[in-house]
Amino acid sequence: xxxxxxxxxxxxxxxxxxxxxxxxxxxxxxxxxxxxxxxxxxxxxxxxxxxxxxxxxxxxxxxxxxxxxxxxxxxxxxxxxxxxxxxxxxxxxxxxxxxxxxxxxxxxxxxxxxxxxxxxxxxxxxxxxxxxxx
Numbered sequence: 637x638x639x640x641x642x643x644x645x646x647x648x649x650x651x652x653x654x655x656x657x658x659x660x661x662x663x664x665x666x667x668x669x670x671x672x673x674x675x676x677x678x679x680x681x682x683x684x685x686x687x688x689x690x691x692x693x694x695x696x697x698x699x700x701x702x703x704x705x706x707x708x709x710x711x712x713x714x715x716x717x718x719x720x721x722x723x724x725x726x727x728x729x730x731x732x733x734x735x736x737x738x739x740x741x742x743x744x745x746x747x748x749x750x751x752x753x754x755x756x757x758x759x760x761x762x763x764x765x766x767x768x769x770x
Contacts, residue, residue: 663707702715
């Protein structure tokens, strides 16, 4: 079996940078009903392509507003926008740990934990899509 530890470190490092970007991106989004604080960069997120073209909400409709509401500390509003927004934020912070740990430590069980949590999040979003009637 080939030794892929070096490549695994590089891939985890690249994913760690992307996840850090995803963690800090909501601070730059400007959503008038949700934002309590002004950010130095105000980016207005685009509207949902699926909703604009079909009139139906997709499984991720409201997710951006939900995440921004979590970052502003308004959990009730977050659940109103999308029931899994706060779980996605927890998933992102969990991913930060799962990507940082293999860079510094070598444990054989980490890839299995990584795959398990990805499957778990996929199941949660499938349940959310069914609850929205999609």
